Amino acid sequence: MKINFEKKIKLDFKTNEAYKTLRTNLTFSGDDVRVIVLTSSVPNEGKSVVAFNLANALAQDNKKVLFMDADIRKSVTVVRYGVDKETKGLSHYLSGQCSEEEIVCETNVDNLSVIFTGQTAPNSSELLGNEHFKKLIADMREQFDYVIIDCPPLGSVIDAAVVAKECDGAIIVIETDNASYKIVQRVKKQLEQSGCRILGAVLNKVEMDGKGYLGGYYGKYYGDYGNYGASK
Template identity: 35%
Template structure:
């Protein structure tokens, strides 16, 4: 065997020995500490609870539902602030049946209603009902990816049960009463005795009821429903809805004896001073 071959074999053995030593060095020595599960405890160790980093996936939910997808985001905290303010309006008799409306379409009332309902269902941990009371343009079912067979107008016009139109969702504690078919006389349906009886029944079954209605200045529906509830949250699109339009909506609601509980400003690009929130 040549000296070159011997040198190569020797180098290979030395390299293998170094690699083996490096692998041994990576293995930590046995710990002498007492396992945390056995400290001051008796009996078999218990599995530690797991905390989900994100909500379980629900197929088809609209990404604008930030209170579901990002429950701890700044946007969700604003909805949580609205919820807190609603509960503190009257400690002994806080509003439990709320209309969410706007002056006109396109201000974000439906998204506001759904996000508020979700945050209430998450935080209060009691049954919450979200009603799509916008018979003209029902959209709640689309945002939540629901497939209703019947809805509010069907219940008010046909002989069907309330149970047949209530849709449970995959969001804990949240139930939806969807909108439905177009009808020729929605205003008369909403002020019917059957509608009043419906509101009375659901008030006894749900902790909070959130009702998305048609815009105040579009039709009379919001005022009709609002006078049978605890009040209205009026949604206003920042830098878009004119003061005169808001004042007209306020006047319409005042004529129906509906109480405006507060205002929700949407599409805000800059921080809102705290004193504005204190008016809610």
């Protein structure tokens, strides 16, 4: 199946530059860092946006990329991209209802493939901890240069730590002025305990006035953020 969403990935110049920087930093983490999980401490910090745009930025750099929506409890990707709700996804595969081939969707963005969550399931951490998930990651490593995995917040549910066990690195997304230092530290510890390397953090939703403290790095929080996420 082929997914059509290119017209929704339209970022303003500064945001686009920020993702290119993130991509460069990731590339310099080493060629053994190819399966990456994104999480945060609390909901709504921007994981899904950052994960998807990072996957897109890597694909634009001619890397073969798989974006995996592993937020099985509550996927927003299907809604955001107007994908058919019947599309088979991760939960179907992990519960043995379909094959790997059935859940990897090509897209109209060159080099970018997607695995959606599938039907929401309450026992997501058990599903993600099973042998099917291990096999899926091992097989996807063979097929793609990068696998970018979007997970729920680790301050709320354990899923991201379970996923991190199979990953080479983790990125923590932090929403400016919202995250508690204590919770972020706890999230960091949990990821480390899963044996996953912390690659760094993305400070998201930085409100900029053009000369703000990140020097225009992350673009404006308000203003034209493209129409991505408009349907949420």
